[in-house]
Amino acid sequence: MNTGVKITAFAAALAATFGTAYGVGKGVGPVDEPAQAGHGEHAPAEPGTDSGSDSGTANAPAAGGLQVSEGGYTLALETPTPAQGRSVLKFSVKDAGGKKVTAYTTEHGKELHFIVASRDLTVYRHLHPVRAADGMWSTPVDLPAAGGYKAFADFKPAGKNAKGITLGADLSVPGMYAPQPMPTPARTATVDGYEVKLGGDLTPGRAGELKLTVGKGGKPVTDLEPYLGAYGHLVALRGGDLAYLHVHPNEGGPGPDVSFTATAPSAGTYRLFLDFQHGGKVRTAAFTVQAGQGGAPAISTPDEAPHDAGGHEHG
Known part of the structure; x- marks a missing residue:
């Protein structure tokens, strides 16, 4: 677990x-x-100042x-x-x-x-x-x-x-x-034939679990490989100011679930990028979620084109 x-x-x-x-x-x-x-x-923020929270x-x-x-x-x-x-x-x-x-x-x-x-x-x-x-x-x-x-x-x-x-x-x-619209909120992302499902919601001011489940060909992936010492890396960016956080699960694996506990500081739109490794290659699954607005929809179109979430380049 x-x-x-x-x-x-x-x-x-x-x-x-x-x-x-x-x-x-x-x-x-x-x-x-x-x-x-x-x-x-x-x-x-100064007392009484509206900082967006x-x-x-x-x-x-x-x-x-x-x-x-x-x-x-x-x-x-x-x-x-x-x-x-x-x-x-x-x-x-x-x-x-x-x-x-x-x-x-x-x-x-x-x-x-x-x-x-x-x-x-x-x-x-x-x-x-x-x-x-x-x-x-x-x-x-x-x-x-x-x-x-x-x-x-x-x-x-x-x-x-x-x-x-x-x-x-x-x-x-x-x-x-030519600015592109942010992909719509979704519970499922597809990348290189893998399907990653997002469970849980971001709620302003309250911690909650975000569970990402990796599958391929309709079957769960149970042999995720360690990447930089973890089975999954999560980067979260807030729309607008691009407030950033890079987090890792501290134990568990090797799949299909990768779990994080997340607290949104404010209502708004967030973009989540999950890095995971399987078959010797690192892939990135990306999600758009809403905090304080009912979370991501229960049923939605998989997040894929036209965004370019990939990119693990080594110097």
Whole structure:
């Protein structure tokens, strides 16, 4: 029986709309240099301020990935405007003195987990960059369309009392930008002949189980393979501001169920990306869910094209 880990890194924040950043109201337009997010620590909302939270979620922790700097660390992108299609991303994590960080705590087999997602949440990449001795990271990536993207660095610095940090920074792929609608909420996702079913709902301010069941050809998959030390990895992104959380089940397996305990900090639309490995290949099943609005529908169309949820590239 799988034991889940609690999703705690979301918090209410002012959502940045696509129209503000890239002119969605005009339909299609060119994309230029990205506007960088401001530096600074996460600050709690002032009493009486509407931060987007639903009632009962005021004590939710700060959202991950909403800051380019936190706790004295900064995500520094060397390639903020990659070309459309295949390219190489380079970045570093700098400390408070501006020096590149070279010492990390290995978690789930990696010093750092790197995620890139499009602002409309139709493209998702879980990348595995390589660090040079001087602290510069690099990874190949395939970004299929022009538009706004966000990069997330999920890591824990070396040190006995170090805490995990998720930093986020904007990427922009130049070209004519045609935003895509987010896939509709669904209980089933299909990828490479696998069918993944989602059970449970996201409820603002209340923990609940999300159980993802993997099958193929109408039969349950009972021999999932460990991937980075786990039978499933879940990344959750909130629509609008792309608040981020990367979680793993802490025991259980090898399938067909992968279970997480999730708490939504606010009502709204969320995109869930489940990574699982079978037959020596990592696949990603993606879901759109609603929190505080009745959850995902009981019967819905499988989540597949046109979103591009795949992308496990190694440097």
